[in-house]
Amino acid sequence: MDMMQSPEQDEIERTVAAFLTEKFPVRGHGHSFKRTEPEIADELWQECCNLGWLSLGLSEEAGGVGYGLAEEAILFRELGRGLAPGPFLSGVLAAHVAATAGDHELVAKIISGEVRVALATPLNTDEASASFSGDISLVHTERADYAVMITPNKSAIYAMENVAVEPVDSVDISLAVGRAKFDNVHALHLVDSGASSLYERALILAAAISVGMAIEVMRISVEYSKTREQFGKPIGSFQALKTYAAYMASRCELAESQLFFAALAVEARFESARSEALAARFNANEAARINGEHAIQIHGGYGYTTEYTPYRFVTRNHVIERIITLRSAVIDAI
Amino acid sequence: MDLEFTLEERSFREQVRTWLEENKPSEPRPKSDDLEQRNYDLAWQRTLYDNGWAGIAWPKAYGGRELGTIAQLIWFEEYAKAKAPYLGANFVGINHGGPTLIARATEEQKTFHLPKILKGEVVWCQGFSEPGSGSDLASLSTKAVVDGDQLVITGQKIWTSFAHIADYQELLVRTDPDAPKHKGISWVICDMHAPGITIRQIPTIIRGAEFCEVFYDEVRLPLSSVVGNLNDGWSVAMSTLSFERGTGFMAAIIELTTTIEELIDIARHKKSPDGKRTYFQDDEYRRKLLSLKAEIMALRSATYRAISRNMRQDAPGPEGSILKLVMSDLNQKLARLGVDILGIEALAFGGSHRDGGVSTAAWLGSFSGSIAGGTSEIQRNIVSERVLGMPRG
Structure with missing residues (x-):
């Protein structure tokens, strides 16, 4: 038993983090409240695909790098930490669905960046089905050729060519969000979620994004508290702020531990794997949400502006905690 | 990263589970009588020792198994599942005093005390807090004056669980009143049967009387009772506390x-x-x-x-x-x-x-x-x- 990252896993973390810091600096949006640029620039998306980010956890037979769920979780934690835009989560999940369905051609197109996939979450708690009708919320709609839907029992890929997407004025303006009404849309692939632990993978990778955000929003808040002075000393010296900070750190430690415990439990096919994955998602959501709230409070008036960055973690988490499965459904299934 | 236990660890778990199932006491721990509790706790500790389950991570030289933290984890997991008895009066000896001695005591101190703890021959208690020194532990004022080869202790400790049935105490005293507060403290093994010690039990909201305050009126202990160096007690105490929190x-x-x-x-x-x-x-x-x-x-x-x-x-x-x-x-x-x-x-x-x-x-x-x-x-x-x-x- 070893719950610490190996040197090789540290290397994945370092490489991804360095790339994100250089290419996706986290900034406030200032006066722009609408997205004016693509969610992710084409060249940048291509570069990420070329780095193998969409195929990290796919087996080598399926054309992937051959790492496990823990390494994928490390990648997504870093993507969360860096608030990366782009259809990473949907791309990785769709590649796993396609691989499970044995469609190696589609796997290759997804992981090479040739096609893009949006993330579909049904508005009701419907299961994905061979012919889906109902309202759908979509994230990463830009240039999406397909949509992937992961639900507890079934997972599906739908072609988007005949689907009209109505853009939504997203709370997180860096993401392309939309709504669509599916009317008997036929699944290109429909597989059992249990077959390749697809639902657990979706829960864990979403949790990884939240864990990364919880860690980073804590870090910027702690740094701010060391430099911001009131009453002649750094506000970080006051016990009221230390209480916030200590609990932020506790939430990160617990959520991150549960994230990796769950990832390993899924890979080892523990009987409790689903419960562990749900618990990972629950703890990660709480950590990102509450740490974000504290971050705004610690930054005071600055935290209420779009010139500083705490709101970016809060609004991104607002999206992340709603995709795939809602909070109440997660709790009920633990 | 991996969650797998080795073959050896899995077989250890199996042994622990079987043994606890077959050997955990059938009688519940006595509820009120202090001496009965002491006897029950020590008898259970002795049974653990006799069967090779005492001091899983303690050095072999003092009667332990010297097995590592994962074995310790497995032991605790199985112990909780089996609903085996609460450590009770053995808590301080096993979880604080013993580990501190392992980390900081002399060979002579270790050889004398550690086997007694593992064999369930003695009860230890903790003498850290004082009425005026709680969270600000380093402000403690119970004083110990060196007199030849003895320490003479005067003062008061509080929140000491099991003092009334204890044989030894891990005791923090001020040996240099002029040094900065963290630099004048010593960590001492106190013989709870020494003359000059008075104990008052304090009733608690869980209706127990294991909580005590301890008064020291010129209690004389050999200077050899100091663990670590004189006035270096703060760092000795911290090795206990970080263990406790770890x-x-x-x-x-x-x-x-x-x-x-x-x-x-x-x-x-x-x-x-x-x-x-x-x-x-x-x-x-x-x-x-x-x-x-x-x-x-x-x-x-x-x-x-x-x-x-x-x-x-x-x-x-x-x-x-x-x-x-x-x-x-x-x-x-x-x-x-x-x-x-x-x-x-x-x-x-x-x-x-x-x-x-x-x-x-x-x-x-x-x-x-x-x-x-x-x-x-x-x-x-x-x-x-x-x-x-x-x-x-």
């Missing part, structure tokens, strides 16, 4: 995972007050129970991670304070939810909270968690200052 709470954390399952089981069977459904069928209670279960699972995972971290460094780091902080919060939440679900039945005080489980006594007992072993306020200071590097106030 893996010392492993057993209690694992107990939480069994108690939440016990409570969920009660909620599945007990009708909620409207009589129409069980507590578990009630959305409000189900979500409270399951979100608490998820938090407890995460605390277990963090414990696994702390063990993995400790295997890469010599001493537990300040991160252990996170476990202690969260454990006492979750324990209080769990105990509170337990009495909510017990409903009107919770008017009865119930058994001793040390029996674990769900009871009004367990709820009252849970208040101690955020006070004992360094208050939650102190833990939060440690986390924010030593883990996150925030400035001292």
Whole structure:
């Protein structure tokens, strides 16, 4: 038993983090409240695909790098930490669905960046089905050729060519969000979620994004508290702020531990794997949400502006905690 | 990263499980009589020793198994599952005094004391807090004056569990009143039968009388009772406390995972007050129970991670304070939810909270968690200052 990252896993973390810091600096949006640029620039998306980010956890037979769920979780934690835009989560999940369905051609197109996939979450708690009708919320709609839907029992890929997407004025303006009404849309692939632990993978990778955000929003808040002075000393010296900070750190430690415990439990096919994955998602959501709230409070008036960055973690988490499965459904299934 | 236990570790788990199932005491721990408790606790410790289960991680030279932290984890997991007895009067010897001696005592001190602890021959207690020195432990004023080859101790300690039935005490005293407060303290092994010691038991909200205050009136101890160097007691004490906050709470954390399952089981069977459904069928209670279960699972995972971290460094780091902080919060939440679900039945005080489980006594007992072993306020200071590097106030 070893719950610490190996040197090789540290290397994945370092490489991804360095790339994100250089290419996706986290900034406030200032006066722009609408997205004016693509969610992710084409060249940048291509570069990420070329780095193998969409195929990290796919087996080598399926054309992937051959790492496990823990390494994928490390990648997504870093993507969360860096608030990366782009259809990473949907791309990785769709590649796993396609691989499970044995469609190696589609796997290759997804992981090479040739096609893009949006993330579909049904508005009701419907299961994905061979012919889906109902309202759908979509994230990463830009240039999406397909949509992937992961639900507890079934997972599906739908072609988007005949689907009209109505853009939504997203709370997180860096993401392309939309709504669509599916009317008997036929699944290109429909597989059992249990077959390749697809639902657990979706829960864990979403949790990884939240864990990364919880860690980073804590870090910027702690740094701010060391430099911001009131009453002649750094506000970080006051016990009221230390209480916030200590609990932020506790939430990160617990959520991150549960994230990796769950990832390993899924890979080892523990009987409790689903419960562990749900618990990972629950703890990660709480950590990102509450740490974000504290971050705004610690930054005071600055935290209420779009010139500083705490709101970016809060609004991104607002999206992340709603995709795939809602909070109440997660709790009920633990 | 991996979650797998080795073949050797799995077979160790199997041995522990079988042995505990066959050998755990059939009689419950006595509830009130102090001497009966002492006898029961020591007899159980002796049984553990005779069968090779005492001091799993202690050096072989002093009677331990010298097995590593993972074996310790497995032992605690199986111990909690088997509902084997609470350590009781052995707690300080096994969890504080012993480990400190292993880390800092002389060969002579170790050879004399450690086997006695493992064999269940002696009870240890802790003499750290004073009426005027709680969270500010280093301000302690019980003084010890060197007189030839003796120390002469005068002062008062408080919140000392089991002092009235103890043989030895890990005692912090001020040996240099002129030095800065952290530099004038010594860590001493105090013989609790020495003349000049008076003990008063303090009744607590869980109706126990194991809590005591201890008065020292010119108590004479040999100078050789000092562990570590004279005036270096603060660093000796810190080696105990960081142990306590590192893996010392492993057993209690694992107990939480069994108690939440016990409570969920009660909620599945007990009708909620409207009589129409069980507590578990009630959305409000189900979500409270399951979100608490998820938090407890995460605390277990963090414990696994702390063990993995400790295997890469010599001493537990300040991160252990996170476990202690969260454990006492979750324990209080769990105990509170337990009495909510017990409903009107919770008017009865119930058994001793040390029996674990769900009871009004367990709820009252849970208040101690955020006070004992360094208050939650102190833990939060440690986390924010030593883990996150925030400035001292």
